[in-house]
Amino acid sequence: MKIGILECGTNRPEWAEYGRFADWFPPLLAQAGVAFDVQSWLASEGELPDSADVCDAWLLTGSPASAADDAPWQQALSAFLAPLIDRQPVIGICYGHQHLHRMLGGRVEECSDWGVGVQSYPVSAAPDWLTPEAAGEGFDLIALHHDQVTQPAPDTLVLAGSAFCPYGVTRIGTRTLTFQAHPEMDPAFAALVYEFERHRIGDAATEAALATLDRPRDTARAARWIMGFLAHHLEEPT
Template sequence: MRIGLLETGEPPESLIPAYGRYGGMFQRLLGPGHDYATFDVQAGVLPKTLGACDAYIVTGSSAGVYDDLPWIEPLKGFLASARDQVPLVGVCFGHQVMAEAFGGSAVKSDKGWGIGLQSYSVSKPAAWMDDAAHVSAPGSHQDQVVALAPGGQVLAGSDFTPFGVLAYGDKAISMQFHPEFDPAYATALIESRRGARFSEEQADAAVASLAAPNDSRRIAGWIDGFLTGAAKATKA
């Protein structure tokens, strides 16, 4: 399968030499069993046709869906046209921009930052999921989906993030946490923002939480299972 990685952001420059960019993180998460093409969405680069790849993943970003940036509306247009046509996966910003593109809403939450290990309860397991009742993965977000798009379903979430994992029919899913973040990178990201975006207490608690086991490998299997099944259905 050829997976298009729609990069909508990048790590802090100081962390790139050690951890790479977001597209590379997804390649490590999903492994070498696929071909990958990376598109620098921030630079205005989108696939010329939906058929350029078999499926697309929208990465995280430090931008908000409400920001006045020239690349956000074209991305929303691409995603709206891709819905129900090719498999789509959105993560963090990708989760939020898919909701907006499909008719939902995402805002800067008055709950504040969600950082460290984030845990969701599974309320509606899909066919590509296993029987896990709870899943945990690193998270880093201040924005949240607050209104579900027409046709959307909530599969998992928490009191802090009710719209944690969403599905739109059988060809689009999204999630707020970051299964592609290695705990070492998630820790380094928090440390780079300590005392600026987060208080010392918030940073300490978030870093400590990342020492616990996470379900990133399980979620990688979910994503792979979803993409494989959705791609087969598209070609059928």
């Protein structure tokens, strides 16, 4: 299995020690115990593959950008994805989740509050590519977003969510799986961003978010969902 990672943003130069967004996904996905290769493109700088055939599946990362910006790179990314969305599996993480919903007919808007800290997303529908035992009861994952999906794309099945973030994990159509949270994010990096954005998040919300970062997180479960989804669809004829 070869996964193409479409990076939708870059780290601040002073945070270079944490690596590129694409660097965080191989360690996450390896927790599922499934063999895979990756190749990445910096989509936010205009890098895109010449053909969708170079990879078996695609993953869109988070981003400091808003999915509602409609910048040229975002339009180019949507144009690349549109022909493959029904024939190759696609994963969207945070910004990627929002981008995919918006390009497929949903709505993304700024929240009144930030989604920060380790958030809980109870499972509301067992995915058809996993057994109920493997699906689990929910996810505790790091969140970092001010925008979120307020109207999902047509043909969306909500798999997990919360009162604050009802569209936390979704399947759009049959071949697109999205997570609003960041299963790949390191707590130390999340703390750095929360402090950087403290003036926007607010002191009380920042302190509350920081206090959650030592909680256990369901990163291995997220990896099993993602890799199980990809394997399931790559075994099916397009």
